[in-house]
Amino acid sequence: MGDLADLGRLAVLVGRSWSVTELPGGLTNHNVRVVSTDDGEPLDLVVRCTSSDAGLLGIDRDAEHINTGAAAVAGVGAPVVEYRPDLGMLVIGYLPARALDDGDFTDPAVLARAADAVRRLHAGPSFAGVFDMFARQASYRACIAERGFALPADYDDHAAAWDAVRKALALEPPERVPCNNDLLAANFLDDGERVWLIDYEYSGMNDPFFELGNTAAECRFDDDLVEAWVAAYTGAPTRAEVARTRLQMICSRYGWSLWGFIQAATSPLDFDFHAWGLERYELAAAAFGHPSFTRLLEDVAHA
Known part of the structure; x- marks a missing residue:
């Protein structure tokens, strides 16, 4: 686990003076901004310190490092400055931009900049690893069963609907592209001219429409905004x-x-x-039981 007391062991900070500011967010990381305060070359960095059991959550820190660098090459991510797995730290450049919130996506200009960033990421260098939510869900479910963690009693009642979704999406899947896979609003940074994408803990090659769907889910897009989001990404969905x-x-x-x-x-x-997970589960369960669910399966299957 990353410890702020180890900051002085980072090569980029050896012999330097600096100040530290806490950054908001980070449910599996402790993130700080480090700015130099001496007369040397100016430094403005973000240090991501591991702060949870990555193994249970399926986080590959080496892949996170590699893919963060690939995103920088694609022109949508912060540059990697230093990686110290022994300290549980990844050091990247600070991006002077504002983290979005859910409501920002209703602005067509913001939506367009966000979609452009996602397209550039998807067109960039390949990522290490593959992300597949069906495999991830199975792994998480097995972990919960093995350890006896609490789960809604009816979670497995939707296994048949879940399998129907898997089969529909597998019929003619698009080519896998480098995906962040965790693009909630706070992972979009907007400087007013372009949007940057951060946090590559769950990144890997994946269906690009998972990226779109994940953002739409996390940011609570309504039906009209979902269509606008897909249109901003594809041009003519x-x-x-x-x-x-x-x-x-x-x-x-x-x-x-x-x-x-x-x-x-x-x-x-x-x-x-628990409330975080329950909110998402209840929305998924409602979608499985909604009259439109069968039509969605048919629309994808008959592409």
């Missing part, structure tokens, strides 16, 4: 592409809800992870 995005929203909520239940049982942070 097909009915199947919109349906794929909506199904991936369900995948995001059903799968990531288990992340919340694992965190509720293991994280030392004062945060209501």
